[in-house]
Amino acid sequence: MIRRPQLLLVPGAIVLGLGFLVPSLLMLFSPPGTSPVEVFERLGAMLTDPYDLSIIGRTLLYSVIVTLACIVLGFPIAFLLARSRSRFTGLWLALAIFPLLLSTVVRTFGWLVILGSNGAIGQLIVALGFADRGPQLLYTPLAVVLGMTQLFLPLAIITCYSAIAQVDQNLDDAARGLGASRTRTLWTVVIPLSLPGIVVAATLVFAGATTAYTTPYLLGGTGQRVLATQLFTYASVTVNWAAASATALIMTVLVFIVSGLSSLVARKGAVE
Amino acid sequence: MRSRPVLLGLAVVGYAVMIVPILFVVVSSFTAGKTLSFPPQGFSLQWFEKALSYTPFIDALGSSVLLAIVSTILALGFGVPVALGIARGRMRSAPIIQSFFVSPLIVPELVIGLALYQQVMITLRLDSFVALLIGHIVILLPYTVRVTGATLALSDTSIEDAARGLGAGPWHTFRTVTLPLMRPGLISAALLSFITSFNNVPLSLLLQSREFRTFPVTMLDYVQQSYDPMIAAMSTLIMAGTVVIAIIAERTVGFARIFGGINQ
Numbered sequence: 223m224i225r226r227p228q229l230l231l232v233p234g235a236i237v238l239g240l241g242f243l244v245p246s247l248l249m250l251f252s253p254p255g256t257s258p259v260e261v262f263e264r265l266g267a268m269l270t271d272p273y274d275l276s277i278i279g280r281t282l283l284y285s286v287i288v289t290l291a292c293i294v295l296g297f298p299i300a301f302l303l304a305r306s307r308s309r310f311t312g313l314w315l316a317l318a319i320f321p322l323l324l325s326t327v328v329r330t331f332g333w334l335v336i337l338g339s340n341g342a343i344g345q346l347i348v349a350l351g352f353a354d355r356g357p358q359l360l361y362t363p364l365a366v367v368l369g370m371t372q373l374f375l376p377l378a379i380i381t382c383y384s385a386i387a388q389v390d391q392n393l394d395d396a397a398r399g400l401g402a403s404r405t406r407t408l409w410t411v412v413i414p415l416s417l418p419g420i421v422v423a424a425t426l427v428f429a430g431a432t433t434a435y436t437t438p439y440l441l442g443g444t445g446q447r448v449l450a451t452q453l454f455t456y457a458s459v460t461v462n463w464a465a466a467s468a469t470a471l472i473m474t475v476l477v478f479i480v481s482g483l484s485s486l487v488a489r490k491g492a493v494e
Numbered sequence: 495m496r497s498r499p500v501l502l503g504l505a506v507v508g509y510a511v512m513i514v515p516i517l518f519v520v521v522s523s524f525t526a527g528k529t530l531s532f533p534p535q536g537f538s539l540q541w542f543e544k545a546l547s548y549t550p551f552i553d554a555l556g557s558s559v560l561l562a563i564v565s566t567i568l569a570l571g572f573g574v575p576v577a578l579g580i581a582r583g584r585m586r587s588a589p590i591i592q593s594f595f596v597s598p599l600i601v602p603e604l605v606i607g608l609a610l611y612q613q614v615m616i617t618l619r620l621d622s623f624v625a626l627l628i629g630h631i632v633i634l635l636p637y638t639v640r641v642t643g644a645t646l647a648l649s650d651t652s653i654e655d656a657a658r659g660l661g662a663g664p665w666h667t668f669r670t671v672t673l674p675l676m677r678p679g680l681i682s683a684a685l686l687s688f689i690t691s692f693n694n695v696p697l698s699l700l701l702q703s704r705e706f707r708t709f710p711v712t713m714l715d716y717v718q719q720s721y722d723p724m725i726a727a728m729s730t731l732i733m734a735g736t737v738v739i740a741i742i743a744e745r746t747v748g749f750a751r752i753f754g755g756i757n758q
Binding site for chain 2: 227228229230231233234235237238240241242244245246248249253254294295296298299301302312315316317318319320321322323324325326327328329331332333334335336338340341342345368371372375376379380383384387404429432433435436439440450453454457458463466467470473474477478481
């Protein structure tokens with residue numbers, strides 16, 4: 223049909239090569255004014271330094287909690303939407319997708335209104351007479367986890383939804399007809415069959431949470447430093463290129479490990 | 495539904511976490527008071543007036559719209575030929591080529607931003623707009639390749655073969671057959687790219703300059719300094735604009751199909 227299709231790929235490949243591959247490799251192996259040795263020395267130092275390790279640990283802990291929260295809250299929504307026969311299903315689905323179109327800044331800002339010292343929860347506590355002043359809920363781990371759960375929940379819902387929608391509803395009905403309870407049908411039919419999709423959803427949320435900047439920055443403050451905020455500090459405030467590159471490397475490797483593990487799990491699930 | 499209390503309860507919590515903060519922003523933007531407190535004191539549009547006359551916001555809004563439009567057009571310009579080559583080229587290595595072009599998706603955007611900051615702005619001393627444009631094209635390219643590619647893969651190639659068989663040249667066939675077939679994919683990719691570019695924080699965070707700052711980053715800096723109802727008003731205005739885009743999406747290809755990748 224097309225005589226030389228390779229030619230169509232050339233402009234795109236050049237953009238990707240010069241705008242992505244070359245800069246990324248140069249960043250790792252020769253940041254401005256430093257040598258590659260310095261990046262890897264810094265990387266080694268980070269992996270033994272208690273402060274840097276605590277930042278990696280906190281980033282991973284947040285990611286695990288947010289991933290669990292997004293699956294536990296997102297799967298039921300996806301399941302109810304995929305199996306609902308109501309005519310409002312489309313509207314509910316749209317409501318779950320719409321937040322994806324809003325910037326993380328706008329979505330995170332809402333939590334400042336709710337959790338701030340003059341915020342809704344603080345005012346409510348004062349009004350109910352539990353305290354004279356609203357408690358500071360911002361800049362706590364809870365605030366960061368809530369903010370990131372809000373951010374990534376739509377992603378978990380649409381990914382789980384697509385997986386559940388592909389599970390033939392006749393199988394649910396067959397299980398029910400054979401006497402399984404609704405709960406048992408869910409755990410023995412729907413969840414195992416949509417597991418690859420759930421794993422993909424978890425991976426997307428985990429990768430997003432590991433690299434999220436806006437939410438930990440606005441809701442976590444200086445007490446809740448994570449890899450992303452640390453990377454920005456190294457690049458823009460202290461201008462430590464070796465440290466910035468090393469942090470970027472840690473972040474990328476974490477995302478690669480999780481994606482690799484999840485595609486292994488998904489493949490194994492598909493074979494069984 | 496009635497016999498699923500646990501699932502329903504979790505779903506209610508999920509929707510509350512997603513939607514309630516957004517509602518609080520909208521409601522508090524209409525306050526007549528001077529601070530961001532809840533419940534809002536009285537009703538007024540004063541913060542909308544202030545937001546619309548605050549030049550840093552309006553300038554940044556212009557910059558972001560410009561960047562989003564230019565990078566969307568360029569990402570389509572580079573991505574659509576790639577999608578065509580993959581879908582119609584009958585190349586054995588098509589899956590590998592596809593994964594090469596979507597590879598920026600698996601690298602954290604902040605890392606791509608850092609790489610471009612170091613190499614394009616520091617080492618090559620290029621302008622921040624150029625660096626931002628490169629970065630945005632790189633992160634949009636996977637979407638344009640994948641989304642237009644998906645439309646092409648679903649379309650029937652025998653129509654194109656028929657056109658060629660009836661004597662139409664390759665360019666004529668492309669213009670009268672392939673392009674109309676690709677239309678839903680092009681609209682989806684364009685809307686998705688525009689929204690993704692407009693909202694991007696990680697790239698713009700590192701690649702901004704005093705002369706060129708994008709809207710989300712300007713808002714982020716403002717919120718970090720002080721959060722007053724003006725930010726709420728600005729957010730509400732942006733949401734209204736986003737609803738317009740959502741309606742366009744629904745009227746053309748389908749909202750859930752474009753932004754959720756869901757075919758109902």
